Amino acid sequence: MDIFWIKAIIVLVIFGLSLVVAMYSTWAERKVAGYMQDRPGPNRAGWGGLLQPLADAGKMFFKEDFIPAQANKWLFIAGPCLAMLTALLSSAVVPFGDTIIVGSDEVQVQGIEVNIGILWVFGIVSLGVYGVMVGGWASNNKFSLLGAIRAASQNISYELAMGLSLIAIIMMTGSLSVRDIINTQHGGSWNLLYQPLGFIIFLTCAFAECNRTPFDLPECEAELIGGYHTEYSSMKLGFYLFAEYINMFVSSCVVSALYFGGFNYPFMDKVAEALGTDATGHNIATAIGFGVFFAKALFFVFFFMWVRWTLPRFRYDQLMNLGWKSLIPLAILNIVVTGIGLMFEIRWFSWVAVILIVGVALVQAALKPKAARGILEAAPVR
Amino acid sequence: MPITADKIWYILTALTLISALAVILVRNPMYSVLSLVLTFFLLSCHYFLLNAQFLGVVNMIVYAGAIMVLFLFVVMFLNLREYREETKNNLTKIGAFVMGLAILGAIIASIRRLQYPMPPSEQFNIKTGYVETLGDLLFRDYLLPFELVTVLFFIAMVGAIIIGKREKGERHF
Numbered sequence A: 001m002d003i004f005w006i007k008a009i010i011v012l013v014i015f016g017l018s019l020v021v022a023m024y025s026t027w028a029e030r031k032v033a034g035y036m037q038d039r040p041g042p043n044r045a046g047w048g049g050l051l052q053p054l055a056d057a058g059k060m061f062f063k064e065d066f067i068p069a070q071a072n073k074w075l076f077i078a079g080p081c082l083a084m085l086t087a088l089l090s091s092a093v094v095p096f097g098d099t100i101i102v103g104s105d106e107v108q109v110q111g112i113e114v115n116i117g118i119l120w121v122f123g124i125v126s127l128g129v130y131g132v133m134v135g136g137w138a139s140n141n142k143f144s145l146l147g148a149i150r151a152a153s154q155n156i157s158y159e160l161a162m163g164l165s166l167i168a169i170i171m172m173t174g175s176l177s178v179r180d181i182i183n184t185q186h187g188g189s190w191n192l193l194y195q196p197l198g199f200i201i202f203l204t205c206a207f208a209e210c211n212r213t214p215f216d217l218p219e220c221e222a223e224l225i226g227g228y229h230t231e232y233s234s235m236k237l238g239f240y241l242f243a244e245y246i247n248m249f250v251s252s253c254v255v256s257a258l259y260f261g262g263f264n265y266p267f268m269d270k271v272a273e274a275l276g277t278d279a280t281g282h283n284i285a286t287a288i289g290f291g292v293f294f295a296k297a298l299f300f301v302f303f304f305m306w307v308r309w310t311l312p313r314f315r316y317d318q319l320m321n322l323g324w325k326s327l328i329p330l331a332i333l334n335i336v337v338t339g340i341g342l343m344f345e346i347r348w349f350s351w352v353a354v355i356l357i358v359g360v361a362l363v364q365a366a367l368k369p370k371a372a373r374g375i376l377e378a379a380p381v382r
Numbered sequence B: 001m002p003i004t005a006d007k008i009w010y011i012l013t014a015l016t017l018i019s020a021l022a023v024i025l026v027r028n029p030m031y032s033v034l035s036l037v038l039t040f041f042l043l044s045c046h047y048f049l050l051n052a053q054f055l056g057v058v059n060m061i062v063y064a065g066a067i068m069v070l071f072l073f074v075v076m077f078l079n080l081r082e083y084r085e086e087t088k089n090n091l092t093k094i095g096a097f098v099m100g101l102a103i104l105g106a107i108i109a110s111i112r113r114l115q116y117p118m119p120p121s122e123q124f125n126i127k128t129g130y131v132e133t134l135g136d137l138l139f140r141d142y143l144l145p146f147e148l149v150t151v152l153f154f155i156a157m158v159g160a161i162i163i164g165k166r167e168k169g170e171r172h173f
Helices: A003-036 A052-062 A073-093 A117-127 A129-138 A142-173 A178-184 A196-209 A234-259 A268-275 A279-308 A316-343 A347-367 B005-025 B029-049 B053-077 B090-113 B131-141 B143-164
Strands: A099-102 A105-108
Touching: A003 A052, A003 A073, A003 A105, A003 A234, A003 A279, A052 A234, A073 A117, A073 A129, A073 A234, A099 A279, A117 A129, A117 A142, A117 A178, A117 A234, A117 B053, A129 A142, A129 A234, A129 B029, A129 B053, A142 A178, A142 A196, A142 A234, A142 A316, A142 B053, A178 A234, A196 A234, A196 A316, A196 A347, A234 A279, A268 A279, A316 A347, B005 B029, B029 B053, B053 B131, B131 B143
Parallel strands: none
Antiparallel strands: A099 A105
């Protein structure tokens, strides 16, 4: 078989998988919510409600597709399209597994392997805000516009901290390719162990970029009715919600690739040895790695839901203060400390930054008057 | 029918020209901004086609992702129905015409002078556009200019913060 067709099949499989995972994330979200709130969740359609996503899709497609009279018709349609497009593009560079051998060709289980992989994800994420902004503006509704503006400023703010937290990883790996980053984590030396602070910053920013609780202020229904998708109905609304779940899945994949070793797992060399080095053995080993990667990614999808049903929403000024005044300085500190560590060839040196910050925070909390104590800062003194 | 790089180039160039023309020809500023975003994206695709992946993706992040979002921000705040014909008096029209003509002349003059120093294809290094090559160049051969540019950026950043800072007694929202 031509290598082109093998690659095309891999791309299609990745495309299909991200759609299916996003679809069942909507089911899992309600199941998790149900479990946390002590109720069964969806359980009518199919066993354990497993057909619920299909029922929802059917309902979404058959509802009236309403476009407001004063809305800009083309941009109103373009909004959800852009959101879906950018959500699906970013998984192109994520390596889902090692290589598979077909005939005499060795093909990587990945859309495209480029030497700027992680920057591609970053670039697509920065384009992702257009879907929300265009849709919110085209609705010709004050609340939609406010939601869109909130989304845009939130995404721009958290992109900075996200990029800065990535730089520490890139410094340690010496490559921008996601596959290289995964390969350097081979043998249990996961980046999480060396970059704890970077991981926390990255994860927080991923929540903000996906507009997930506690940072879902663009669709804050208590203040904005429904946010940027107030005017949307039918499958257009469905696409907006769906894009959010795809983004969630892709960012979970990126987190597990960058910090949790991707398709690496303990004793993988021994497993590969036992399976043999011929094509079948190699492919089975790759399949196990693929499964491990998926398990890690799905855990983070679950983590997104876990946080959503645990934490309340931030206030908007708290969100901005956290992004600009806490996460960006912390990320810069992380870069400097990692740089010092690399100079003396101590890989775990980033822990020094963690200890430093925790120490400073404890001292600050101890020195504060009792009335002002709390995890979240009180309203700024005016 | 195999898809070759030069066929992709023709399609891409046609799309780029159409979207670039749309920036200046459409009436609605919102469409104009969005076509500018599309133009930047297509220019990034051109860079990818030339194997300058780093340049392409940085162009995408900085221009299409960051700067154009701010443009869109400003346009979204304008009430488009009121601001329609305000800035189009004869003086600005003549000024724009003269400026456009001057820039066109400059571009044509520089293109006429340009000679394409195409290296023979066997000497072509596939890693020319890679980030490693770029880093080597920036931090070895052009270190001083690079550092001076960073100082310039730093000054701009400080200036922006000072302009944006709220002064005492000023009303805030």
